Amino acid sequence: MRISILIATATVALLATQAHAQTIDLLSGFARLDLNHDGVITRDEFIASRHSRFQALDRNGDRFLTVADIPAMASFMPQASEARAMLARCDLDHDGRVSEAEFVACSLAMFDGADLNHDGALTLSEARLARRLFNRP
Ligand SMILES: [Ca+2]
Ligand SMILES: [Ca+2]
Numbered sequence: 001m002r003i004s005i006l007i008a009t010a011t012v013a014l015l016a017t018q019a020h021a022q023t024i025d026l027l028s029g030f031a032r033l034d035l036n037h038d039g040v041i042t043r044d045e046f047i048a049s050r051h052s053r054f055q056a057l058d059r060n061g062d063r064f065l066t067v068a069d070i071p072a073m074a075s076f077m078p079q080a081s082e083a084r085a086m087l088a089r090c091d092l093d094h095d096g097r098v099s100e101a102e103f104v105a106c107s108l109a110m111f112d113g114a115d116l117n118h119d120g121a122l123t124l125s126e127a128r129l130a131r132r133l134f135n136r137p
């Protein structure tokens, strides 16, 4: 249960353009990830978005995200605690920094957790369910 809440938390953070838990954010975030506008976010679309997000977060272009990048992440993750949690969660080899490969891999784990029917694509309702989990106390 705890893992699914973590997955839902992360998914909401990914799908929303901002961290506010508001429907409009979910809708616009979903639309942004749905590159071909067919109403679902495929794994490939998601992976493409993760690469561009990583590059947006890595302001100094050293190919790693560290706590030093947290201020620059504010436009995507207004809460520093959220950015910190992402860094801890995604630093899969525990070297104190998150590489692009780690960022994509850890994002994909969340995607797969939100993909409730395991068809390799997220529908808006799957994204909504992930959000509902997140909003639970
Ligand atoms: Ca799509
Ligand atoms: Ca690492």
Ligand SMILES: [Ca+2]
Pocket (backbone or CB within 6 Å): 115, 116, 117, 118, 119, 120, 121, 122, 123, 126
């Ligand atoms: Ca699905």
